[in-house]
Amino acid sequence: MSGTLHSFIQLAWRNMWRNPRRTLITLVVVSAGLWSILFFNAFLNAWMQSSKDATLKLLIGSGQIHAREYMDNPNIKTVMAPPGARLRAALERPEIAAWSARLVLPGVIQSEYKTRPVNIAGVDPATERRLSSIPAKIVRGRYLNGVDDDGVVLGLHMAKRLKTGLGRRVILMSQNADGTVSEQSFTVVGLFDANQKTEDFYVFTGRAADQRFLHLNAEISEIAFAVPNDADLDPVLTRLRAAAPQLDVRSWRQLSTYLAATDSMMRGVIYIWLAVVFSMMAIGIVNTQLMAVFERLHEFGLLRALGMTPRRVLMMVSLESLFLIGVGCLVGMALAALTIWGLRGGIDLSAFAKGLELVQGGQVLFPKFDLASFVVFPLLIWLLGILVALWPASRAAKASPVEAMRHAT
Amino acid sequence: MSNIVSCRNVSKVFGHADLAVQALQGINLDIHAGDFATLAGPSGSGKTTLLNMIGALDTPSSGEVVIDGQPLARLTAAQLSEIRLHKVGFVFQAYNLIPVLSARENIEFVLELQGVPGAERKERALNALADVALEGLADRRPAQMSGGQQQRVAVARALVSRPAIVLADEPTANLDSKTSEELIALMYRLNQERGTTFVIGTHDPGVMAHSKRHIQLLDGRIDGDGQG
Ligand SMILES: Nc1ncnc2c1ncn2[C@@H]1O[C@H](COP(=O)(O)OP(=O)(O)OP(=O)(O)O)[C@@H](O)[C@H]1O
Ligand SMILES: [Mg+2]
Numbered sequence: 115m116s117g118t119l120h121s122f123i124q125l126a127w128r129n130m131w132r133n134p135r136r137t138l139i140t141l142v143v144v145s146a147g148l149w150s151i152l153f154f155n156a157f158l159n160a161w162m163q164s165s166k167d168a169t170l171k172l173l174i175g176s177g178q179i180h181a182r183e184y185m186d187n188p189n190i191k192t193v194m195a196p197p198g199a200r201l202r203a204a205l206e207r208p209e210i211a212a213w214s215a216r217l218v219l220p221g222v223i224q225s226e227y228k229t230r231p232v233n234i235a236g237v238d239p240a241t242e243r244r245l246s247s248i249p250a251k252i253v254r255g256r257y258l259n260g261v262d263d264d265g266v267v268l269g270l271h272m273a274k275r276l277k278t279g280l281g282r283r284v285i286l287m288s289q290n291a292d293g294t295v296s297e298q299s300f301t302v303v304g305l306f307d308a309n310q311k312t313e314d315f316y317v318f319t320g321r322a323a324d325q326r327f328l329h330l331n332a333e334i335s336e337i338a339f340a341v342p343n344d345a346d347l348d349p350v351l352t353r354l355r356a357a358a359p360q361l362d363v364r365s366w367r368q369l370s371t372y373l374a375a376t377d378s379m380m381r382g383v384i385y386i387w388l389a390v391v392f393s394m395m396a397i398g399i400v401n402t403q404l405m406a407v408f409e410r411l412h413e414f415g416l417l418r419a420l421g422m423t424p425r426r427v428l429m430m431v432s433l434e435s436l437f438l439i440g441v442g443c444l445v446g447m448a449l450a451a452l453t454i455w456g457l458r459g460g461i462d463l464s465a466f467a468k469g470l471e472l473v474q475g476g477q478v479l480f481p482k483f484d485l486a487s488f489v490v491f492p493l494l495i496w497l498l499g500i501l502v503a504l505w506p507a508s509r510a511a512k513a514s515p516v517e518a519m520r521h522a523t
Numbered sequence: 524m525s526n527i528v529s530c531r532n533v534s535k536v537f538g539h540a541d542l543a544v545q546a547l548q549g550i551n552l553d554i555h556a557g558d559f560a561t562l563a564g565p566s567g568s569g570k571t572t573l574l575n576m577i578g579a580l581d582t583p584s585s586g587e588v589v590i591d592g593q594p595l596a597r598l599t600a601a602q603l604s605e606i607r608l609h610k611v612g613f614v615f616q617a618y619n620l621i622p623v624l625s626a627r628e629n630i631e632f633v634l635e636l637q638g639v640p641g642a643e644r645k646e647r648a649l650n651a652l653a654d655v656a657l658e659g660l661a662d663r664r665p666a667q668m669s670g671g672q673q674q675r676v677a678v679a680r681a682l683v684s685r686p687a688i689v690l691a692d693e694p695t696a697n698l699d700s701k702t703s704e705e706l707i708a709l710m711y712r713l714n715q716e717r718g719t720t721f722v723i724g725t726h727d728p729g730v731m732a733h734s735k736r737h738i739q740l741l742d743g744r745i746d747g748d749g750q751g
Contacts, residue, residue, distance in 0.1 A: 121628075121635040128623035412618060419580055419615075420680075421608025421636055423601040515580045515607070520571065 122426075126433035133409075136402050137438065143398040144442025144499065145449060147391040151491050152450035155384050156481035160461070162380045164479050169373055170366050171247045172308055173316070175214075175338035176347055177365045179354065184335055185362060190219060190289050193333040194361065204357035205339060209346040212244035213339035217324050221288030223268075223317055225276035232272070233316050234286055236324025239263070245340050248306050248318070255280045255304035263320035264327075265303030269313020273305055280305060286317070291329040298327050392495065396502045403435055403506035414510045415517030428504075428511040435503030436496075443492040451488070454481045526589075527688045527720050528554040528577050533586035535572050535743075546572040548743040550586070554688065554722055559714040561731050562724040564740030570724040571692055573740065577722060578613060578690045579606045591687040608636055612681025614691035619677035620665040626652060627661040630680045637684060651679035655709060671702035678710060682719060691723045695730060707733050 130137055170176060179201075181194040196215060197205060205213045217236035222229055239258040243249045248267075249257040257267060266284060268276075278284055283299050290296040300319060307313075325331065339354075341347045347365060354363045367374035407414070414427055422430075460478040535547040547569045554560065554577065562570050575581040576588050579595055582603075588595045591610050595603065607613075620629045630648040639647070652658050655675040665673050674694055681689045691710070695703035711733045713719050723730060731737060739747035 121632060124628075125621070125623065125632075132623060413621065416615075416618065416621070418604065419578075419607065419613055420633055421604050421611075423604040425601065426636075515604075516575055 122430050122433055126430055127437055129406075129410075130434050130437050133406065136406065140399060140402045140438055141442045141445060143395055144439055144495070145446035147395045148443055148446030148492055148495050149449045149453070151384070151388055151391055151495070152447065152487060153453050153481075154387055155487050155491065156450070156454050156484065157461070157479065158380050158384055159484065160479040160481040162377055163482075166366075166373060166377065168247075169370060171245075171340075172312060173246050173248060173338070174366055174369055175212075175245055176341040177339055177351060177354075177363065178369060179337040179339075179358065180335060180362045180364075182360070182362045185364070188218070188220060188335065190291055190328060190330075193217065193219075193330065193335045196332045196334055197337060197358070201354070201358045201361075204353050205337070207350070207353070209341055209343065209350050211340045211342050212241065213337055214238060214241035214245045215321070215334045215337050216242075217321055217328075217330070217334050218316075218336055219288055219328070221286055223272070223276065224285040224287065225278040225282070227277045228275060230272070230275060230314075232314075234288055234324065235316050235318050236261075236321035236327075237318055238321050245338055248308060248312075251306045251308055252304045253307045255302070257304055257306075258318060258320050261320045261322040263303075264300060264323035265319065266300040267304040267306060267318040268302055269310075269316070270305050270307050271310050271313040272317065273302070275314070278302060286319075286327070288328060290327075296327050296329065388491070388494070392498060395495070395499065399435070399439065399499055400502055400505060403431075403438075403503050404509065406434075407431065407506045407510045410510070411513050412517055414513035415515055418513055418515035424511040427513070428507045431507035431510045432500060432504060435507065436500050439496055439499035439503070443496050446495075447488055447492055451483060454483050457481050525556050526553045527556050527558070527591060528552075529587075529589045530573075530576065530583075531587045531589075533573075533576055533583045533588060535569075535576065535581070536584045546743050547576070547583070550576075550743075550745060552738070552745065552748070554720060556687075556720055557714070557718045558720050558722065558736055559711060559734060560722045560736040560738055561734035562722060562738045562740065563726065563731060564746070566726075568740040569743040570740055572743075574690050574692050574722065574724050577688070578611045579603045608633070609684070610687045612684060612686040612689040614674065614677045614681050614689065614694045616693040616696045617670075619680075620673055622665050625662045625664055626657065626668070626676045626679075629665070629676060630683050633680055633684050647683055648679075651683040652676070654682065654713065655679045669702075670697050671706060674698065674702075674706050675709065678706070678713070682713060682717075686719075688720045688722065691721065691725075693725055693727075694723065695725065695727050700729060703727060703729055 181192050184192040215238065218233050221232060221234045223232045237258065238261050239249065252267070253270065258265060266286070273279055276284065280302055282302050284302060285297060285299050287295055287297045321334070325333065341350050351363055351365055417427055418424070458480070460480050462478050530550050530552040533547055533550040534545070537544045537546055550573060562573065564570055576583055579590055582595060590606060593606060595606070598606070621632065624632060627648045630651050631644045634644040634647060649658065649661060652661055655678055657672060657675055657679065660668060660672060668676070695706055698706060707730050710721055710723070714721050725731065735750065737747070737749055738745060
């Protein structure tokens with residue numbers, strides 16, 4: 115049987131090149147189709163990554179830890195103690211690039227002209243700088259200096275609404291630990307430029323200053339953490355939950371459902387594209403292979419007359435498709451890899467940035483070579499291609515051996 | 524004399540009802556080991572149809588065909604393939620060879636289907652080519668050979684698997700008379716030297732001149748069967 119297989123392979127390979135024009139057309143169809151799938155996939159992933167990065171790096175992180183009731187009802191009663199030794203150890207593991215403990219509670223900000231509801235975030239600037247992009251987005255003044263800094267950092271849009279500015283004073287109000295309302299004047303030390311939603315939602319001050327303001331000791335309300343490698347996230351969540359079973363540990367998917375929905379939609383889009391491209395490829399493959407088979411019906415009749423079983427004829431013709439589509443897949447993979455390599459410097463979308471408002475900040479996309487999709491998609495195309503080519507092959511297997519005797523001229 | 528092929532009451536009808544064509548009617552025929560038989564008759568008399576029955580390419584509408592002791596009734600397409608592979612060699616009128624394979628590879632192909640190991644395959648293929656005096660053309664593709672050379676390769680291929688019988692349907696129809704004569708002489712020599720059984724369907728008087736047994740067909744019936 116191995117000898118037979120060898121001769122089948124040789125025969126199939128040579129037959130594949132008998133009509134170079136047709137072979138070339140099929141190769142182009144398969145390789146262009148696979149190229150478009152692989153490139154589109156890399157592009158979408160890069161797009162998703164950049165919008166995810168922009169959103170998550172702003173403030174959310176890869177996940178957060180709160181007291182159990184905090185997410186439903188964030189207030190001075192749903193704060194928690196700073197992380198104990200066990201949780202700290204879990205947070206210090208190498209998979210977690212940074213973590214930051216915050217005190218984020220709803221309150222009110224007031225200028226001479228306006229009063230607005232806001233979330234007052236007491237942060238540690240040192241850890242915050244490693245987790246959040248807001249410290250780097252200061253456009254006027256400075257970021258906070260330390261946990262005791264009692265200056266306040268506002269978003270540009272908030273400052274405009276309040277008609278206040280750098281060096282001016284604003285009043286923050288919030289319920290304190292004693293059940294009364296604290297009210298205190300803070301100096302605006304810096305303005306940050308993020309998206310409008312974040313600018314309107316948060317003001318920042320030093321964490322210890324915030325705790326004093328609200329008559330707290332060391333209590334915090336959230337720990338945000340960054341896990342750079344997506345694959346590490348689930349194990350990290352599991353470990354954190356084990357380390358702090360009484361707390362509420364959530365991933366960004368639970369914290370930003372919009373982003374999570376976009377993420378799974380993007381993954382859906384690539385499979386829709388795969389289906390579209392594959393249908394077109396299938397038509398091309400079936401067409402060319404049927405032509406190739408009908409041209410050679412006499413020859414298949416001869417092979418049957420010589421004693422080849424219908425199954426072996428089917429195998430031989432399938433082997434041809436296997437080579438043809440396989441070579442097409444290899445070419446498509448090479449082209450896609452080259453394209454992605456060529457674009458490693460990034461695709462600058464700033465020209466279209468106006469139309470891409472949902473992509474916050476991420477205007478340069480970095481398509482990445484992703485081994486898994488370079489295995490899965492070509493394999494899928496290859497197998498599906500061989501599957502549809504079974505139809506022409508079965509037509510060849512039905513060639514009658516009597517045909518070899520008749521119509522000989 | 525032992526029978527290589529026996530046909531008992533073999534009839535073949537093509538098509539149905541009004542369009543039915545009675546190609547063979549009640550054929551009784553035994554092919555003996557060592558026969559060098561010609562099958563002649565006017566066009567449409569059923570020569571090709573009968574050769575198809577003898578060679579297990581097709582099955583009769585009624586009656587029985589036995590090849591080398593094996594009755595063909597109720598065999599599947601795959602089982603008939605096996606019978607052809609091991610017991611029958613074919614030489615057709617034209618397009619006998621696989622175009623993408625060289626002369627030697629065409630011959631080896633049958634041996635590979637039989638599962639003969641590589642080294643033996645090559646040696647037997649080259650010997651078969653030598654038998655038909657074509658050892659020099661082993662690596663030529665069919666398109667690079669003359670019609671007569673192609674037919675000789677087909678003869679070599681038919682013989683290489685040591686079949687019980689070799690069937691040839693109008694093997695000389697596309698050849699000039701000199702080449703035809705050479706091909707027939709070659710088959711006759713192989714019959715004489717090896718005792719290989721041949722049945723040759725033909726119109727060619729030159730072919731009939733060599734035959735040791737002459738079977739005449741008319742309207743799907745045997746109209747004569749005698750020593751040539
Ligand atoms: N597949 C088929 N379908 C219908 N009729 C057929 C088929 N094969 C053969 N016939 C008919 O059967 C009869 C015998 O045909 P066959 O080919 O055996 O004759 P032949 O003696 O070989 O003729 P020729 O000398 O022209 O090759 C003819 O009438 C032919 O038309
Ligand atoms: Mg005929």
